[in-house]
Amino acid sequence: MRKILLLSAMTAAMALTACGEKPQDKLGAGSDKPAAAGTGVAAFTAEGWKAGDQASWSNHLKARANYGMNDHQRAPK
Amino acid sequence: MARMKFICDAERCIECNGCVTACKNEHEVPWGVNRRRVVTLNDGVPGEKSISVACMHCSDAPCMAVCPVNCFYKTDEGVVLHDKDVCIGCGYCSYACPFGAPQFPSQGTFGVRGKMDKCTFCAGGPEEHGSQAEFDKYGRNRLAEGKLPACAEMCSTKALLAGDGDVVSEIFRQRVVQRGKGAEVWGWGTAYGTAATKQGA
Numbered sequence: 151m152r153k154i155l156l157l158s159a160m161t162a163a164m165a166l167t168a169c170g171e172k173p174q175d176k177l178g179a180g181s182d183k184p185a186a187a188g189t190g191v192a193a194f195t196a197e198g199w200k201a202g203d204q205a206s207w208s209n210h211l212k213a214r215a216n217y218g219m220n221d222h223q224r225a226p227k
Numbered sequence: 228m229a230r231m232k233f234i235c236d237a238e239r240c241i242e243c244n245g246c247v248t249a250c251k252n253e254h255e256v257p258w259g260v261n262r263r264r265v266v267t268l269n270d271g272v273p274g275e276k277s278i279s280v281a282c283m284h285c286s287d288a289p290c291m292a293v294c295p296v297n298c299f300y301k302t303d304e305g306v307v308l309h310d311k312d313v314c315i316g317c318g319y320c321s322y323a324c325p326f327g328a329p330q331f332p333s334q335g336t337f338g339v340r341g342k343m344d345k346c347t348f349c350a351g352g353p354e355e356h357g358s359q360a361e362f363d364k365y366g367r368n369r370l371a372e373g374k375l376p377a378c379a380e381m382c383s384t385k386a387l388l389a390g391d392g393d394v395v396s397e398i399f400r401q402r403v404v405q406r407g408k409g410a411e412v413w414g415w416g417t418a419y420g421t422a423a424t425k426q427g428a
Contacts, residue, residue: 182300184302185303185350185356187356188357188372188373189368189371190357191357195372195373196373196374207373211370211391212394214375215394216394218380222398223401
C-alpha cells in the first residue's frame with residue numbers, strides 16, 4: 151500500500167512539473183547604484199563633491215546648475 | 228531627493244542643434260539614432276519657436292507601463308532608464324511615448340530593429356558605473372561623475388535646462404519674471420518689429 155502511495159505521489163509530482171514556473175526576476179535593472187556613488191574614475195569626475203555622500207552630490211549639482219545655467223544670477227546687477 | 232528634469236526655453240532656443248551634437252558626441256550614438264532633436268514650429272515665419280526634445284523622464288512614464296518585458300526602471304534621481312539586456316526591441320515604448328524618445332538602430336541583417344536606445348539623462352544604465360560595458364550600451368554616466376547632461380551644459384543660449392526639478396524651475400521662473408513674455412521679451416522688437424513699426428511698414 152505504501153509503495154502504491156509513494157509511486158502515485160511521484161507520478162503526480164512528475165506530471166505537475168510543467169505547471170511550475172521558473173523565476174523571471176530581472177537582475178540588471180535592480181542592480182543600478184545611485185549616481186551619488188560615483189564612477190570611481192577620477193579622471194572624468196568633477197571636483198568639489200565626495201563620492202558616496204548623497205548630500206554632497208546634490209549640493210554640487212545644484213551649484214553647478216546655478217553657475218552654468220542661471221545667467222541672471224551671474225550677470226552684474 | 229532630487230528629481231531630474233529637462234526644461235527647454237522656447238524664447239531662447241535658436242535651433243543651433245548644439246544639444247543634438249553634444250549628445251551624439253558624448254555618448255558616441257550611432258548613425259540613425261538621435262536621442263535628442265530640435266523641433267521648430269512655424270519654421271521660417273516670424274515668431275517661430277524651437278524646442279529641444281528628448282526623453283522627458285516622465286514621473287508616470289507610459290513606456291514603463293507598456294513594456295512587455297519590464298525592462299524600464301526609475302533611478303533614485305527620477306531618471307527613467309532601461310536594461311538593454313532585457314529589451315526585446317518590440318517597439319511598444321515607441322508607440323506609447325508622446326515625445327518620440329525611444330530610438331531603434333536599424334543596422335544589421337535586413338535592417339532588423341535592434342534594442343531600444345534613448346536619452347539616459349547622462350545617467351548610464353544598469354551596468355557598473357563608469358565601466359566600458361556601460362559606455363558601450365548606454366553612453367557616458369555624467370551624473371555619477373558629478374556633472375549635468377552634456378546637451379544642457381553645452382547649450383550656447385542656455386535655453387535647455389537640466390537638473391533637479393526644483394532648481395531648474397526656479398531658474399526658469401526667475402527668467403520669465405525678469406524678461407516678461409511675448410513682445411516684452413528683449414530683442415523681440417528688433418527681430419520681428421513692434422506693433423508700431425509693423426503698422427508703418
